[in-house]
Amino acid sequence: MSQIALELKDVQKTINKKEIIKGVSLTVRQGEVYGFIGPNGAGKTTTIRMIVGLMKPTGGDIKILGKSIQHDYKEAAQNVGAIVENPELYPFMTGMQNLKHFARMYQGITRERIEEVVSLVGLEKAIHTKVRKYSLGMRQRLGIAQAILHKPKVLILDEPTNGLDPAGMREVREYIRRLADEEQVAVVISSHLLSEIELICDRIGIIKHGEIITERYVNEDDSDAVEKKIKVVIDVNEPEDAMNVLKSMEVDVVQEGKQLIVQLQREEIPPVVKTLVEHHISIYGVTGIKATLEEQFLELTGGNVIE
């Protein structure tokens, strides 16, 4: 497994006696994209502000490539690129001037590197236009270009697809995935919408009321899932007969037209199909429906994405 790039250990934040972050622990490895999902007010931005050193935790520790952001700020911060809430851009400067201005804060950013990031985010055409004339999507792209200019090993993006149209969102997603795959960047990307970033994340953590309530791999084939019942749709010609057979087997079933929707464990599927066939039911299709992450998320958060 690749090296741990970002590590949070029991990170806490209390403001005016209010516990906003209640002990968040997580690790992100190089090349991994971690989705940080939670409803509005859950504590995503607050956690992110602490990761990038904009706010001090009241407890716990944050390490970037092994360096503590509290005790070794300079070294740790060198390896972080971020957009927190909105990219910090100067509207009266062109995109290029913004990048150059930002480049001065770091050592060794070449002209070639600036051009490379401009083309990576697809801003060649607009790069000499003043930022105040940029659309939201163009601003986001420039923000990302700025955040990755110094080749950070950890990239933190707080709701980077905010306000983008579907095509823009897709581009940002694809671009982030590429950064992780090709440059081994560890990416944390926050969102209040799971469906928006689920596609590119290796792992997601769900935060609610300042706590990570669950964490899972997106394509995980975990042992829990084997225990879990799968929704199976069976297409038949004689739904009433099939219903009777299934009920006699004590299978959890509902009828929708000629489709029967049953809840089965994986290994129960073949005997159920076999029994139906033995009762001369003609089967036209058997389809397993995996609960999407979205459904699982709604279950976990009580169906309330935005509170």
Ligand SMILES: Nc1ncnc2c1ncn2[C@@H]1O[C@H](COP(=O)(O)OP(=O)(O)OP(=O)(O)O)[C@@H](O)[C@H]1O
């Ligand atoms: N400086 C502050 N002082 C007091 N309370 C704060 C401060 N910053 C954040 N909070 C509170 O902390 C909680 C978490 O806020 P935060 O901005 O981290 O949420 P979020 O998950 O980023 O939400 P959103 O999806 O709306 O961006 C909220 O209840 C907010 O009101």
Ligand SMILES: [Mg+2]
């Ligand atoms: Mg936020």
